[in-house]
Amino acid sequence: MGKHEREDVYIAEKALNNLLNGERVDKTSRNHKLFDCVNALADEIRSDFPDIQESYHIGNIYGGSVGNVKLILANGEEVYLELKFLSSGLGTRANIGQNSLTDFHLFRGGEILSWSDFREGGNYRGWVEGELSKFKDYPEEIKCIKGVKAIYRKADYLKGRLGVKARNTMSVVEEVLHDASSSREKSTAAKIVKEIMEEDRRGKLCYISYLKVLNQDYENIKKFLFLILAGAHTHTSLEEQWSVTLSKILETLRHKYCVYYVYKKTLKTKREDYSGKLRNLLDKKIYASFRENQTNILLSFKGKGGNEIPILRIVFHWKNKFQGIQTPCLNIFDDRYLKEDFI
Secondary structure, three states: OOHHHHHHHHHHHHHHHHHHOOOOOOHHHHOOOOHHHHHHHHHHHHHHOOOEEEEEEOOOOOOOOOOOEEEEEOOOOEEEEEEEEEOOOOOOOEEEEOOHHHHOOOEEOOOOOOHHHHHHHOOHHHHHHHHHOOOOOOOHHHHOOOOHHHHHHHHHHHHHHHOOOOOOHHHHHHHHHHOOOOOHHHHHHHHHHHHHHHHHHHHHHHHHHHHHOOEEOHHHHHHHHHHHHOOOOOHHHHHHHOOOOHHHHHHHHOOEEEEEEEEOOOOOEEEEEOHHHHHHHOOOOOEEEEOOOOOEEEEEEEOOOOOEEEEEEEEEEEEEOOOOOEEEEEEEEEOHHHHOOOO
């Protein structure tokens, strides 16, 4: 979130707090671009908590706390609200930077290699450039491009040449390679794309094997998990709240904690209330667990019977072109604990 975005959200949070307290909202705030979202949130929150005694704007966009608004209900109960103003999305729990596991020190012991450092140590980029160069029929305007832009343009061209569009890239590649009528150019493109994607998968598995034998920092893992479940869904928002101590996070999450989402275009709202499940995790040891031959890791805890229960799944991913090419990141998804009806 950029500086201006943060300022916009801060103004919106203050206006919402005024509405929840039945106070007048000044003209500047009422004319603000997020005020329609604020009204939608206020209606939804009042409907969910009709007995609000008082609302406090605590804010967290510059760090120092978890939650944006604290409600005091008529019975004295405290409720913490995290507010999210979205354009779209929420299919994934979070999408964060490729090096977040090491940036936030989930592993410890000496100098820990980030995912990007791990790839650089094996000259991954140089290898990809070499693979893409095996295709000899790029248009002249692409052939003259140098550096990382050449990788992106060449990969994009091969993907277009294969006619991938919205389909799964590897599925299209296999179809082309098994089709006897495929042209030489198309078959060559398919072989190159397949080799890059397979090498990327091998690299991911190799890096995950490297992480698997490292010591884990359980306090940072727990903090990382709770901040994500409390609404920190980007690297920036994690960074902004990382200064909050684990004890402060635990103290806040002992109360009712809800995350409210509002979509800017439709003004639709959505609420997530994991208060019970979060409280159940407060005294649990959270750790990173691994599955054989999978390009993801899990954040898990032990159930009463000693069985492993995964909470979140962290997937090593590339956002653009196809796997192994552009914008590496970590996609985070809910797993069994959040999906199933048990505490």
